[in-house]
Amino acid sequence: MVDGSSIGFWAGYAWPVILIVLKVLAIVVPLLLLVAYMTLAERKIMAAMQMRLGPNVVGPLGIWQAFADGLKMICKETIIPTGSNKVVFLAAPLITFVLATLGWAVVPFDAGLVLADINVGVLFLFAISSLGVYGIIMAGWASNSRYPFLGALRSAAQMVSYEVSMGFVIITVLLAVGSLNLSDIVESQRNIWFFIPLFPMFIIFFISTLAETNRHPFDLPEAESELVAGYQVEYSAMTFGLFFVGEYANMFLMSAFTTVLFLGGWLPPFDIEPFTWIPGYIWFFLKVAFLLFVFVWIRATLPRYRYDQLMRLGWKVFLPFSLLWVVITAGALIIFDWLPGA
């Protein structure tokens, strides 16, 4: 219609756009529901680990607690500090939230069940996760206040440090796969999931994702005992809510990333009868749920790292070790002639 060719406006432009919007909603809406229930699950699990009951008042077993919290956040007043830089102040939570949902565009939930099956899926996810720091830095600076600023500075140094070793971990996986496409990475784990041959890298990657999402024991940007709440101090109501949802959605995203790289994505643990009855996306969800449980488990178990210990772990332990492991993996692949596509 527009360019006069045989494709009409509806068939050529409108329907594809509507279809894409529907697909995006089909990913984002369940994600937000899961995030809501993740907060509840976290409180329940931690309560069980500490022999408490946890939220149990709103609804049976407290299952409406997540919605009660959400409603409270929406109804409260948003306070914007006078001395703050308003545009940046409001943009920061939006950026955190959008980035946490953006990464899901390339995550393969099942064979062929992916919104955008791009060639450089790994790089896309890595880029998205490395951008997460902007929301925090901008929040810390725009608040024009001491504690948020300290939190932002900590966060900037922390996230840049752990990205380096994450990059090396990703390189070892890519060496073994020979493709940057996430579906190809999952398919190449059909014989053995990568967390077995690359076990040290799996551990390093998982710890780095803890640091990357500012979770315990690396939650120094918001360390409540020293920085009140770090970069979130000046935020209230839904601006805080977006940070909160963004942080949990980021945990989901990083768990999905770990699942795709090391735990065989949608593949069942054994390629035999009873396991293959369960559809792939259920396996994917179970693996992500397991990693999220470990996130909570670690939070309930470990004390917070000291800042110099955090930096030492990132630069002096993980970086040399992952670099060494890249060399070992590459060498092994060459010696045994296992290089993919060679």
Place this chain on the structure above:
Amino acid sequence: MIVQTIVFYIFAGVTIGAAVMVVAARNPVHSVLFLILAFFNSAGLFVLMGAEFVAMILIIVYVGAVAVLFLFVVMMLDINFVELRQGFLQYLPIGGVIGLILMIELIMLLGAETVAIPKTLLATVPIPPIEDRTNTAAIGDVLYTKYIYAFQAAGMVLFTAMVGAIVLTLRERSGVRKQRISNQVSRRRAESVELKKVEPRDGL
């Protein structure tokens, strides 16, 4: 095709607008944020050209690492913004000349009829068709074979810069108490705990 054209003009327009704001913004932090916006939109332009690898590397390296450190430094500087703008116009001639030179170079490159490009500057390796080789693989094909020396030289330059930065900032200060993990781990019970018999009403 018309969608691509529209998207191209959006990316290009925002890139140029953001680039102008980098220079024109009053607040240096805003300048860095506009720089990031410009990076993003140029990555979008790369994607439109089908160069998704370069686009992702641009975002990972420049936005994810370099610009974070820019922002880090600029945020910590205590700058008087008004004073900073004082000598703004005084640098206009130099900036203008540099811009002019760049523009002339671009025009020379694009208008191939006016200046013949020497054969050596053109790609000597045939570009594989986009269907049977992803551009990540295509870059890998030539980067580690044909251009290995240039690649290694770039690595050496970066390595030298890194060593230089470490040498410049590494200094031993006296009177600083540092944690020495080896000392802590190698402590024995005998040298750190002493049992004493305390007499009643006597103390130590």
